[in-house]
Amino acid sequence: MMKSLKRLQEAIWPRFHRNDDEHLSPYYTFQDYRQTWGMTIFILMATALVPLVIMTLIYYQLIETSINTESLLRTERLASNARRAVTFFLEERLDALTFTVNEMGYDRLTNPGRLSEVLRNLKLGFGGLTDLSVIADTGTQVTYAGPFNLEGKDYSNQPWFLECQQHNACVSETFSGYRDVPHMVVAVKSVRADGRFFVLRATLETERLIQALSSYKTGEHADIFLVNREGLLQTPSQFYEGESHHMNIPLPAYADRTKAEMSVDKNGQPILIGYAFIDTNIAPTSFILMVVKQKAGMMKVWLDLRSHINWFFGVSAVIIAMVITLTSTVMVxxxxxxxxxxxxxxxxxxxxxxxxxxxxxxxxxxxxxxxxxxxxxxxxxxxxxxxxxxxxxxxxxxxxxxxxxxxxxxxxxxxxxxxxxxxxxHFDVQTQPIDLKDMVADVINFHKKEAEYRDIKIHVDIPETIPLIETDRGKLQQIILNLVNNAFQAIANGCFLDIRAEMDGPEQVCLFIQDNGCGISEDHLNKVFEPFFTTKKEGQGTGLGLSITYGLVQKLHGNITVQSKTDQGTTFVVTLPVHIQKEILS
Missing domain, CATH: 1.10.287 (Helix Hairpins)
Known part of the structure; x- marks a missing residue:
C-alpha cells in the first residue's frame, strides 16, 4: 500500500520538481527539467487540441451557416405560401362582389330581401362574410343585410369609402366603425343606369382570416400576422404586440417580392423574419404579412446536439490533457x-x-x-x-x-x-568471526578515562542474539574507533553516547552510534564523507576520519549513513553483512 502511494506521489509530483540535488546540477544534460516538462506538455497539448478546436469551430460555423440559410429559405417559402393564401382569400371575395354588382345591378341589390338572399348564397359559396350592404354615392347606406342595425349610416368620410371611389375597389384595414367591433371590409364600386355610382360592401370574418394564417404556423416558436405600413397590427400576434397595438420589431423595407432576413427582437434575441407586401389584382392593400420565427426555438435540436458535442469535446479534452500530462511526467x-x-x-x-x-x-x-x-x-x-x-x-x-x-x-x-x-x-580483507559486543567494549575501553573525566555517559546495547560477524577485525575496529572519536569530539561535557545493534534481516547487522552533540547542518550532510571536509576549527581536524571510515565500510561490503539535526545530535548507521560472500572477496 505504501509503495503504491509512493508511486502515485512520484507520478503526481516527480522528483525533478524538488530541487534537492544542487550538487549534481553541473552534470545534468538539461538544467531545468520543470521547464522541459512544461514545454513538453504545452507542445503536445497544442499539437493535439488546437487542430481539434479549430476543426470543431469550422464545423460549427459551417453547420450554423447551413442551418441559417436553410431556415431563411424555409421562412421565405412559408411567407410566400401564406401571402398567396391571404391574397386568394381577398381576391376571391372581391371577385364575388364584382360578379354580383355586374349581374344584379343597383335596383335588385337595393331590395332587402334580394340582398339577404345574395348574402346567404355568398356565405354558402365562399364563406368568410359577416354582412352585406349597398351604399349610395353620397355615402349613405341604402340597404343592409346582416346582424347589426346599420341602415342609414353615413360612410362618406370613411377612408375605405374614399379609396373605393378612387380605385373602384378597396380592402380596408382593421377598424371598429359604427359597430364598435374590430372588423375589416372589402368593397367594389359600380355605376347605375343614370350614371351615378354605388358601392357594394361586405364585412369579412376576421376570425376566418386569422385561422387561415394560423394554419401556416410551424411550431410554438413561430408567429404569423398582418400589419399595415405603419406597423399597426391587423391580426393578433402571439409574441410581438407592443404599445398601441404596434408590433415591437423593426418594420421591414418595401419589397415587391417575398423576402426573409435575420434580425433581433426587443430582448436582443435572434429571430428570422419572412415578409411580403400584399396586393390583389383588383385593389391595393396596406397589409404586410409577417412570419417571425425565434431562432433559438428553430435550432433547439441543433443547439441540444451542439451542447452534447461540447460536453463530449470538453470531457475528451480533459482526458487528453490528463493523458498528456501523465505521459509527459513519466517520460520526463x-x-x-x-x-x-x-x-x-x-x-x-x-x-x-x-x-x-x-x-x-x-x-x-x-x-x-x-x-x-x-x-x-x-x-x-x-x-x-x-x-x-x-x-x-x-x-x-x-x-x-x-x-x-x-x-x-x-x-x-x-x-x-x-x-x-x-x-x-587496497589491502586484502582478512575475514574471521568477530563478536561485535566484545569489539565495541574494546573500543570503549580506550575512551573510558576521557568519558569519566568529561562526565560522558556511554550506553551500549548489543543483544546476545547478534551472531558472530565474518569480517576483518582491524578494519571493523578502525571503523568503530573513528566514529566514537568523532562523537567524543562533537559532544560537550555531561552528554551521552548511545551504541546499539540490531539485525536487519537474517543476513545484515545494523550498528547505531548516536550522540546528542552539536549535530551537522543539512547543507553539510552530503559532504561529511568527502576527503578533507571538516566542520571543526582550523588546525583541529584533517577531514580524513569519516572519509577513511566510509572507504573501510565499502571494503567490508557494507553501507554507512548519517542522520543529524543541528543542536540535537547525530546518528551514524553502519550496515554490515553477517557473511561476506567468497565470490565478492575474489
Whole structure:
C-alpha cells in the first residue's frame, strides 16, 4: 500500500520538481527539467487540441451557416405560401362582389330581401362574410343585410369609402366603425343606369382570416400576422404586440417580392423574419404579412446536439490533457532519473579521481616519513641497548623511560603512516568471526578515562542474539574507533553516547552510534564523507576520519549513513553483512 502511494506521489509530483540535488546540477544534460516538462506538455497539448478546436469551430460555423440559410429559405417559402393564401382569400371575395354588382345591378341589390338572399348564397359559396350592404354615392347606406342595425349610416368620410371611389375597389384595414367591433371590409364600386355610382360592401370574418394564417404556423416558436405600413397590427400576434397595438420589431423595407432576413427582437434575441407586401389584382392593400420565427426555438435540436458535442469535446479534452500530462511526467521523469544516474556516476568518478590523487599524495608522504622514522627507531633502539649494557645508565629509570617514549612515538607515527597507506591502497580483507559486543567494549575501553573525566555517559546495547560477524577485525575496529572519536569530539561535557545493534534481516547487522552533540547542518550532510571536509576549527581536524571510515565500510561490503539535526545530535548507521560472500572477496 505504501509503495503504491509512493508511486502515485512520484507520478503526481516527480522528483525533478524538488530541487534537492544542487550538487549534481553541473552534470545534468538539461538544467531545468520543470521547464522541459512544461514545454513538453504545452507542445503536445497544442499539437493535439488546437487542430481539434479549430476543426470543431469550422464545423460549427459551417453547420450554423447551413442551418441559417436553410431556415431563411424555409421562412421565405412559408411567407410566400401564406401571402398567396391571404391574397386568394381577398381576391376571391372581391371577385364575388364584382360578379354580383355586374349581374344584379343597383335596383335588385337595393331590395332587402334580394340582398339577404345574395348574402346567404355568398356565405354558402365562399364563406368568410359577416354582412352585406349597398351604399349610395353620397355615402349613405341604402340597404343592409346582416346582424347589426346599420341602415342609414353615413360612410362618406370613411377612408375605405374614399379609396373605393378612387380605385373602384378597396380592402380596408382593421377598424371598429359604427359597430364598435374590430372588423375589416372589402368593397367594389359600380355605376347605375343614370350614371351615378354605388358601392357594394361586405364585412369579412376576421376570425376566418386569422385561422387561415394560423394554419401556416410551424411550431410554438413561430408567429404569423398582418400589419399595415405603419406597423399597426391587423391580426393578433402571439409574441410581438407592443404599445398601441404596434408590433415591437423593426418594420421591414418595401419589397415587391417575398423576402426573409435575420434580425433581433426587443430582448436582443435572434429571430428570422419572412415578409411580403400584399396586393390583389383588383385593389391595393396596406397589409404586410409577417412570419417571425425565434431562432433559438428553430435550432433547439441543433443547439441540444451542439451542447452534447461540447460536453463530449470538453470531457475528451480533459482526458487528453490528463493523458498528456501523465505521459509527459513519466517520460520526463525517466529521462531525469537516467540523467541523474549519469550525473551521480560522473560525481563518483570525479570523487574517485580525487581520492586516487589523495591516495598517491598520502602514499608519497607516508613513504617519505617512514624512512626517517626507521632511522629514528633504529637509533633509539641502539642507544637503549648501549644504556642497558653500561651499568651507570642501566640503573637510571628516567633515561630508559625517555628512550621508550621515543620508540613509542615512532610506533605511533608508523601507525599513522600505515593508515595513510591504507587510505591509498587496497589491502586484502582478512575475514574471521568477530563478536561485535566484545569489539565495541574494546573500543570503549580506550575512551573510558576521557568519558569519566568529561562526565560522558556511554550506553551500549548489543543483544546476545547478534551472531558472530565474518569480517576483518582491524578494519571493523578502525571503523568503530573513528566514529566514537568523532562523537567524543562533537559532544560537550555531561552528554551521552548511545551504541546499539540490531539485525536487519537474517543476513545484515545494523550498528547505531548516536550522540546528542552539536549535530551537522543539512547543507553539510552530503559532504561529511568527502576527503578533507571538516566542520571543526582550523588546525583541529584533517577531514580524513569519516572519509577513511566510509572507504573501510565499502571494503567490508557494507553501507554507512548519517542522520543529524543541528543542536540535537547525530546518528551514524553502519550496515554490515553477517557473511561476506567468497565470490565478492575474489
Amino acid at each position: 521523469n525517466k529521462i531525469f532519473q537516467a540523467d541523474r544516474q549519469k550525473a551521480e556516476t560522473m560525481v563518483a568518478a570525479e570523487r574517485n579521481s580525487q581520492l586516487a590523487s589523495i591516495g598517491q599524495l598520502a602514499a608519497g608522504v607516508a613513504h617519505e616519513i617512514n624512512n626517517p622514522l626507521a632511522l629514528i627507531n633504529e637509533t633509539a633502539g641502539y642507544v637503549k641497548d648501549l644504556f642497558t649494557i653500561k651499568q651507570q645508565y642501566k640503573d637510571d629509570p628516567d633515561l630508559v623511560e625517555h628512550i621508550d617514549s621515543i620508540i613509542d612515538a615512532v610506533d605511533r607515527c608508523g601507525t599513522i603512516t600505515r593508515q595513510l597507506l591504507g587510505f591509498s591502497r
